[in-house]
Amino acid sequence: MSQVYYTEDHEWIRLEGDEAVVGITDYAQEQLGDIVFVELPEAGSKVAKEDPFIVVESVKAASDVYAPVSGEVIAVNEALSGEPALINSGAEGDGWLVRMKIDDVAQLENLMDADAYKASVA
Amino acid sequence: MTKTLPLSALHEAASARFGPFAGYSMPISYPLGVMKEHLHTRSDAGLFDISHMSHIEVEGLDSGRFIAHACPYYAGDQAIGTGRYTYMLNEKGGMIDDLIVSRLSENGYLVVANGACAEKDLAHLQSLAKDFNVSVRHRPRIFLALQGPKAAEVLLRHLPESSALTFMQVLVTDVSIFVSRSGYTGEDGFEIAIDPGADAVAFAEKLVNEPEVEWIGLGARDSLRIEAGLPLYGQDMDETVDPLTAGLAWAIPRELRSEGGYIGAKAIAERVEVGVARKRSGLTPEGKAPVRGGALLYGSDSDDASEIGVVTSGGFGPSCEHPVAIARVDRSYNIGDTVFADVRGRKLACKLQKLPFVPHKYQRGKVQ
Numbered sequence: 001m002s003q004v005y006y007t008e009d010h011e012w013i014r015l016e017g018d019e020a021v022v023g024i025t026d027y028a029q030e031q032l033g034d035i036v037f038v039e040l041p042e043a044g045s046k047v048a049k050e051d052p053f054i055v056v057e058s059v060k061a062a063s064d065v066y067a068p069v070s071g072e073v074i075a076v077n078e079a080l081s082g083e084p085a086l087i088n089s090g091a092e093g094d095g096w097l098v099r100m101k102i103d104d105v106a107q108l109e110n111l112m113d114a115d116a117y118k119a120s121v122a
Numbered sequence: 123m124t125k126t127l128p129l130s131a132l133h134e135a136a137s138a139r140f141g142p143f144a145g146y147s148m149p150i151s152y153p154l155g156v157m158k159e160h161l162h163t164r165s166d167a168g169l170f171d172i173s174h175m176s177h178i179e180v181e182g183l184d185s186g187r188f189i190a191h192a193c194p195y196y197a198g199d200q201a202i203g204t205g206r207y208t209y210m211l212n213e214k215g216g217m218i219d220d221l222i223v224s225r226l227s228e229n230g231y232l233v234v235a236n237g238a239c240a241e242k243d244l245a246h247l248q249s250l251a252k253d254f255n256v257s258v259r260h261r262p263r264i265f266l267a268l269q270g271p272k273a274a275e276v277l278l279r280h281l282p283e284s285s286a287l288t289f290m291q292v293l294v295t296d297v298s299i300f301v302s303r304s305g306y307t308g309e310d311g312f313e314i315a316i317d318p319g320a321d322a323v324a325f326a327e328k329l330v331n332e333p334e335v336e337w338i339g340l341g342a343r344d345s346l347r348i349e350a351g352l353p354l355y356g357q358d359m360d361e362t363v364d365p366l367t368a369g370l371a372w373a374i375p376r377e378l379r380s381e382g383g384y385i386g387a388k389a390i391a392e393r394v395e396v397g398v399a400r401k402r403s404g405l406t407p408e409g410k411a412p413v414r415g416g417a418l419l420y421g422s423d424s425d426d427a428s429e430i431g432v433v434t435s436g437g438f439g440p441s442c443e444h445p446v447a448i449a450r451v452d453r454s455y456n457i458g459d460t461v462f463a464d465v466r467g468r469k470l471a472c473k474l475q476k477l478p479f480v481p482h483k484y485q486r487g488k489v490q
Contacts, residue, residue, distance in 0.1 A: 036438040059341060059345055059437060
């Protein structure tokens, strides 16, 4: 079973081997409201942990999404350009943002698990 | 200290999400969400708590002359029972605030001002009042806006007298309630002021319990007014911006643009004579990325392009289904021209476009 980690900035990261899928949490999408645009990085771009690397825009405002770990973006969720509201309907599923190759899996150690995250936003 | 709205308990019961605005903790959105709240207002009716707005009463023998000194219009000739969009200017012609001034009686006017400007406006008017036989005082009220194509039929059930009003007419049924056919969405609708207390709470509850009505938060209020091309003080204009540049010169009677006794008249006459460097325009981004207030505009997408304007308000327009913005651009630019907005370092193509994005549906009635 794949392990999912959560950040204080409301991103989730699901580990699949040395790759990971990243998105924003359901709590985050609910706070943002209706998503109307997502600015995704290009596949192949390198990011450092905590870099703002994605912008999610609701009707109200633009919000940065921070890289939960350092690594390389290897794929982006192309479906979001036509249907950004996928983030609202499935933030932790179809509304994923990017797939990354992780530099150092040890960076995940300081992140929260599902229960700890749930408690942090309660 | 952030203040709490008098109807806060109603918003909490409706599970509103709150945020600070104009010194108040305001409902930003409700569980329906900004997008649906916006669309509901355009299709049915939305109820907004706008009690953060300031109500200032001006009374006295000189009230007409006083308003005509503080605001650039013939307040003394204003018909009783009508409201008017106007503003207060400083000596340089910059805007202190924009207002709706209603004439309630021979010697009584009501000034409705922006919440964020409440203290500044009151101080300004009270200082001017020293030279006039008038009293100027703030009146705390609950202020609701009911907006949308079904607003009139809903309000008819509770305030039958309201149906007689046309756009910018006002009704004072008794001392405790004030109704104006006006709003900030581009839709037909009403703004209703009631003295705080149990009656006001009951009235708001009656309205929102109507099947056509939903609570609408500040998020949708902003997207609705941008689509309607309506300016927001503090964003689209401020004390450094004159009404010509802001696209609001229409609110000054033509004769008063070249000569008048109101504060700022000299500066306005000069601007009319010389012309302004920039003017207001609508802006439609060609892509899907919203272009928001503060984004700089350029004449081309090359690195050495010169700045030709700035976005003053912008976001996504749920009724338009694309991003919408209001901008100030160099006066040589025209509707239909392509300009480029700097969004996070990228220059996005946008077309200058006539305002409003969504046609106004005001109930204007017969031409007099």
